[in-house]
Amino acid sequence: MAGEGLRARIAVILELAGVDACIQCGRCTATCPAALPSSLRAREVVRAVQDGDMTVVTDRDDIWHCTTCFSCQERCPKGVQVTQAILWLRGEAVALGRYPAPHTAALAEISRTGNIFPLEAEIRAVRGQLSLPLDPPDCAHDPEELAAFHRLLEVLAFEDLAPERRPYAGEDTGENTGEDTGEDTDEGSGGGEGS
Amino acid sequence: MTERFAFFPGCISINLYPSIDRATRLVMAELDYELVDMPFACCPPPGVLRSYDEPTWTTLAARNLAVAAREGLPLLTICNGCFGSLHEASARLSEDVELREEVVLALREAGIEGAAEVADVKVLHILDLLGTPEARDRISDRVVHRLGTPVAVHYGCHYLRPSTRTGRDVEDPRVLDDLVEIAGFKSVPFPQKLSCCGAGGGAWSGQEATSLSILERKLGEMSSAGAEAVVNVCPFCHLQFDQGQRRLGRGVPSVPSVHLSQLLGLAFGMKDKALGLHTHLVPARGLAKAARSARADDRK
Numbered sequence: 001m002a003g004e005g006l007r008a009r010i011a012v013i014l015e016l017a018g019v020d021a022c023i024q025c026g027r028c029t030a031t032c033p034a035a036l037p038s039s040l041r042a043r044e045v046v047r048a049v050q051d052g053d054m055t056v057v058t059d060r061d062d063i064w065h066c067t068t069c070f071s072c073q074e075r076c077p078k079g080v081q082v083t084q085a086i087l088w089l090r091g092e093a094v095a096l097g098r099y100p101a102p103h104t105a106a107l108a109e110i111s112r113t114g115n116i117f118p119l120e121a122e123i124r125a126v127r128g129q130l131s132l133p134l135d136p137p138d139c140a141h142d143p144e145e146l147a148a149f150h151r152l153l154e155v156l157a158f159e160d161l162a163p164e165r166r167p168y169a170g171e172d173t174g175e176n177t178g179e180d181t182g183e184d185t186d187e188g189s190g191g192g193e194g195s
Numbered sequence: 196m197t198e199r200f201a202f203f204p205g206c207i208s209i210n211l212y213p214s215i216d217r218a219t220r221l222v223m224a225e226l227d228y229e230l231v232d233m234p235f236a237c238c239p240p241p242g243v244l245r246s247y248d249e250p251t252w253t254t255l256a257a258r259n260l261a262v263a264a265r266e267g268l269p270l271l272t273i274c275n276g277c278f279g280s281l282h283e284a285s286a287r288l289s290e291d292v293e294l295r296e297e298v299v300l301a302l303r304e305a306g307i308e309g310a311a312e313v314a315d316v317k318v319l320h321i322l323d324l325l326g327t328p329e330a331r332d333r334i335s336d337r338v339v340h341r342l343g344t345p346v347a348v349h350y351g352c353h354y355l356r357p358s359t360r361t362g363r364d365v366e367d368p369r370v371l372d373d374l375v376e377i378a379g380f381k382s383v384p385f386p387q388k389l390s391c392c393g394a395g396g397g398a399w400s401g402q403e404a405t406s407l408s409i410l411e412r413k414l415g416e417m418s419s420a421g422a423e424a425v426v427n428v429c430p431f432c433h434l435q436f437d438q439g440q441r442r443l444g445r446g447v448p449s450v451p452s453v454h455l456s457q458l459l460g461l462a463f464g465m466k467d468k469a470l471g472l473h474t475h476l477v478p479a480r481g482l483a484k485a486a487r488s489a490r491a492d493d494r495k
Contacts, residue, residue, distance in 0.1 A: 033391045037408030065405045068242050068396035070356035074365055090246035100401030106243050114236030115206035123210060130217040130471050136209035139236035149236050152258055152305035156251050
C-alpha cells in the first residue's frame with residue numbers, strides 16, 4: 001500500500017509543515033522527552049521521509065512514541081512544524097492499520113459515551129462522597145444530546161476512522177495486557193492497559 | 196457583576212478525578228466566578244484522535260464550541276488537553292472559512308444546536324482567568340493560610356505550546372509560579388521544569404514504557420529539588436503523576452500531585468477532605484497535614 005498515493009500525500013505533508021527548511025541540526029531530537037527512553041528520533045524521521053524512505057510510516061512505530069509536547073516544533077530554529085508533521089504522518093500510518101493496540105478501545109469509548117474516559121461505578125461513588133451529582137451534567141448523561149452526538153459520529157463515519165489494525169513486526173509481547181484488538185493476533189501489543 | 200463561564204471540566208476530572216471537579220467548583224465560587232454546566236462531550240483528545248484524523252477531531256471539538264455558543268459564554272477549561280484541542284479548533288475555525296463551512300454543515304446535519312456560532316466562542320484555560328491582575332487580587336484577598344510548603348510547579352505542554360498559537364512565554368512562564376506564591380506556597384526551581392509529563396500523544400495508553408520513563412525522570416528532578424507535591428493545571432498530567440507513581444512502583448520518589456484548584460482551596464482554608472485530596476492514589480498527606488494544623492491553630 002506504500003505506493004505513489006502515499007508518497008504524494010507525504011510530499012504534501014512535508015510542504016505544509018515546512019520541512020524543506022530543515023538543516024538537520026538535531027535540536028528537535030535534543031529537546032524531545034521521548035528520545036531518551038524510546039526509538040523516536042525526530043531529526044531522523046524528518047530526514048527519512050524527505051529521502052523517500054516511507055518505512056517510518058509503513059513499518060515502524062517510532063512516531064507513536066511522540067507525546068505531542070511540541071518542544072521540537074517550538075525550538076526548531078527554521079520554523080519547521082515538526083510535531084504537526086508527526087501528527088500528519090501518524091494519520092497516514094493509521095490509514096495503513098499501523099497504530100498502537102490500546103487506541104482501539106479508546107476510540108470505541110468515545111463512540112459509546114462521547115468521552116475517552118468513561119465513568120465507572122467506583123468513581124461515581126466518589127463523586128457522591130464529594131457532594132457532586134452522581135452523574136456528571138455532560139453529554140453522556142443527556143439522552144437527547146448523546147443521540148445528536150451519535151448522529152454526528154455517523155455523519156463523520158467515525159466507525160471507519162481506522163482500518164483493522166496490523167501489528168508491527170516484532171512487537172514486544174513482554175508487557176502485553178491482552179488488549180482485544182478485534183483481530184486474531186499472533187502477537188500482542190507493546191503497550192500498557194487501554195484507556 | 197459575577198462573570199459567567201461555560202465550564203468544561205473534561206472527562207478526566209468528571210470521570211476519574213472528581214476531586215478536581217469539586218475543588219474547582221468550590222474555589223471558583225469563593226472567587227465569585229459562576230460556572231455554568233453544559234452538555235459537553237470529550238474535547239476530544241489532542242493526542243489520540245488528532246493523530247487519527249484532524250477533520251474529525253476538529254468537528255468533535257466544534258460540537259463543544261457550539262454547545263458553549265448557545266449561552267454566548269466563554270468556555271473555561273481546567274485541562275491542558277482540553278485547552279489544546281478546543282483552542283486549536285477554535286483558531287482554525289476562525290481563520291479557515293472553508294473548514295468552518297464543512298464543520299458547520301456536519302454539525303447541522305446531525306442537528307447540533309449552536310452550529311452557526313462555533314467560531315465565536317472564546318476558549319480560556321483556567322490560568323488565563325486566574326492570572327489576570329483582578330483575579331490575582333481576589334485570590335490574595337481570600338488566602339487565610341500561608342502554608343509555605345515547597346511545591347514543584349508543572350505547566351504541562353498544551354497550555355504553553357505551540358507559542359505561535361498560544362502567544363505565551365514558553366521559555367520562562369511565571370503565571371503559575373506567581374499564583375502558587377500568592378497562595379502562600381513556595382515554588383521550587385528544578386531542571387526540565389517545562390518538559391512533558393509523558394502522558395500525551397497517546398503515549399499514556401499506547402507506549403507505557405516510554406511514558407513512565409519520562410515521568411520517572413521528572414519525579415526525580417522534583418523530589419531532588421525538595422518539592423513535597425507537584426501542582427498541575429491539567430487533570431491528564433495529574434492522572435499521569437498520580438497513577439504513574441503507582442505504575443512505576445516502589446523505589447520511585449513520592450511526589451503527590453494536586454491540581455491548582457485544590458492548592459488554592461487549602462490556602463482558602465477549605466478542608467482537605469472537601470477538596471478530595473484523600474481520593475488520590477498518592478494522597479498529598481504533607482499538604483493535608485499542614486492545612487489541618489493551620490486550621491487547628493485558627494481555633495485556638
